Amino acid sequence: MPIRKPIIGVMGPGKTELHTEPVDKHVELATELGKQIASHGWLLLTGGRNLGVMDAACRGAKSAGGTTIGILPGPDALDSSDAVDIPIITGMGSARNNVNALSSTVLIAVGMGPGTAAEVALALKARKPVVLLATQPEAEKFFTSLDASLVHVASDVEGAIVHVKALLAAQTEPAT
Amino acid sequence: MPIRKPIIGVMGPGKTELHTEPVDKHVELATELGKQIASHGWLLLTGGRNLGVMDAACRGAKSAGGTTIGILPGPDALDSSDAVDIPIITGMGSARNNVNALSSTVLIAVGMGPGTAAEVALALKARKPVVLLATQPEAEKFFTSLDASLVHVASDVEGAIVHVKALLAAQTEPAT
Amino acid sequence: MPIRKPIIGVMGPGKTELHTEPVDKHVELATELGKQIASHGWLLLTGGRNLGVMDAACRGAKSAGGTTIGILPGPDALDSSDAVDIPIITGMGSARNNVNALSSTVLIAVGMGPGTAAEVALALKARKPVVLLATQPEAEKFFTSLDASLVHVASDVEGAIVHVKALLAAQTEPAT
Amino acid sequence: MPIRKPIIGVMGPGKTELHTEPVDKHVELATELGKQIASHGWLLLTGGRNLGVMDAACRGAKSAGGTTIGILPGPDALDSSDAVDIPIITGMGSARNNVNALSSTVLIAVGMGPGTAAEVALALKARKPVVLLATQPEAEKFFTSLDASLVHVASDVEGAIVHVKALLAAQTEPAT
Secondary structure, eight states, X not given: OOOOOOEEEEEOOOOOTTOOHHHHHHHHHHHHHHHHHHHXXXXXXXXXXSSHHHHHHHHXXXXXXXXXXXXXXXXXXXXXXXXXXXXEEOOOGGGHHHHHHHHOSEEEEESOOHHHHHHHHHHHHTTOOXXXXXXXXXXXXXXXXXXXXXXXXXXXXXXXXXXHHHHHHHHHSOOO | OOXXXXXXXXXXXXXXXXOOHHHHHHHHHHHHHHHHHHHTTOEEEEOOBSSHHHHHHHHHHHHTTOXXXXXESSSSSTTBOTTOSEEEEOOOGGGHHHHHHHHOSEEEEESOOHHHHHHHHHHHHTTOOEEEESOOHHHHHHHXXXXXXXXXXXXXXXXXXXXXXXXXXXXXXXXO | OXXXXXXXXXXXXXXXXXXXXXXXXXXXXXXXXXXXXXXXXXXXXXXXBSSHHXXXXXXXXHHTTOOEEEEESSSXXXXXXXXXXXXXXXXXXXXXXXXXXXXXXXXXXXXXOHHHHHHHHHHHHTTOOEEEESOOHHHHHHHHHHOTTTEEEESSHHHHHHHHXXXXXXXXXXXX | OOOOOOEEEEEOOOOOTTOOXXXXXXXXXXXXXXXXXXXXXXXXXXXXXXXXXXHHHHHHHHHTTOOEEEEESSSSXXXXXXXXXXXXXXXXXXXXXXXXXXXXSEEEEESOOHHHHHHHHHHHHXXXXXXXXXXXXXXXXXXXXXXXXXXXXXXXXXHHXXXXXXXXXXXXXXXX
């Protein structure tokens, strides 16, 4: 097995046009999360668009010298975040959410909307671990009801990073 | 606009190997739902596999003389339900869940698992109406929290069909 | 194995805006081919759009009482041919060309462009038989160089139908 | 517009089990091409599998200190080349060939098979420039017949790199 940098997926709502308080909170959390992911030497993967959590996480990672991968839904990179280093252009709309889920070693949801919910569900379908950060209680209860063994809840960035570290460590341990 | 038969998507867990009571209940509901969909002259669309809710809904529809479309995840039709008339072979795994969501005029979830959750979330992302039939309360609360205007809850097949009729009628009414 | 109607895919350029003579020829051939496919009791599958060969084949099939399936690239059915009975909405752009290839029992190319070339190549990749009807000599030579055992050339609709019949018969014969 | 490293796609047959002379030639060319791509500071994108041209190009790029992206067709990274730094897991089979085409600034085909032909055709469909290196004359004639303005032919690695440089320079020039 080659030694590769883990790919940490950060998913979350793209719409910031309302500029409501909760969304601002998610953008702030995503920025800090991106920084932390880069500081730990992990690659950041997002949905790549220049909006909301996707854009904020990429900007955070770049501010800490990280590398960012954006899995774009459209047929070109025109709506890509400027903070994406490697735009992967899928042209497949929301079906690209499955690429996000499959390509992430661990997937973190920051906030929740229909697209993010699809990414979490597709990650669980593929037996990938998920961390829910600052999602509504309804989301925590629902995804835990789907698969409690794969769903982890964090209330702040530090807690999310602790989960990621433990999950990465568990993957590299020999099975007994 | 051409006059086409509405396509009603029925989604639900594929695994029946446990033969637990709830799954048997979902299979029973899906069979009756398939019958009703066919009786109303609508086309049935499912994930196409020979398992669980997908298979049961197709068998129900065929027993009432309906036409069934199966959107298969694999690269061939080997795991298709025998009750699928038109197998669409996508070869794209769970990314095909987005095809299920986009191609259904109304999407009904019978029971819930990670794949079904993805289909419901992707339907909401695409602004499609969803009916939840016999899903856990956590699912009802979560999806309603995502978009209350598109999520409808039914406790039996009759109730689900009432929702579908109303949703189809609303689509053909002129916007005012 | 269930008895299903074979699905015959008809692929070809969508652009008719130039109204040049060769395109008119392809539209004429596709219309007649659609009629013949319906007359033989086969299902017709196309790329579904209201343009060129796709639209013409569907119109031909409907004029002979057939059933038509359209695998659409966009996120809705707005650009669907009116002659499509069953619109499958993929939202995945040209990646849907692989769904066309996989879902067709036999794939017929009427004329040739980049999208059609992708469909023929993807069919060969999936080991599906292909009939080239009225394509340029360069296409015949190239695809034959890729896999002579799967590529069949026809100069008129009658010849294409003869190939389809033989290919369908070969599939239903018991392997020895 | 952000300054990003260009992504150069290298496509080619994955099967090397026959170990025939032409395939060995393609593996040799792909290795040298990967080295050159890395030396120029470009990112390398391939289909990611541990076979043939894909694997060889990645190994070449790594030997020159480059960064390699592999767009994998399967649902996990088990068949990834060890020389892939960033595995993107699509789970969508040959439909991922469209992701290869869309994500490459310039696409180079080394040798030719059905999958590579699909990638070239999908690149042309998306109006992306293509370089054909060591492909059969039938391929050169066919793809040139589809779109002569986008298809460039090279007989050796040096010639291919000259084409890539010119194509990248043309993209960054202001339109007049």
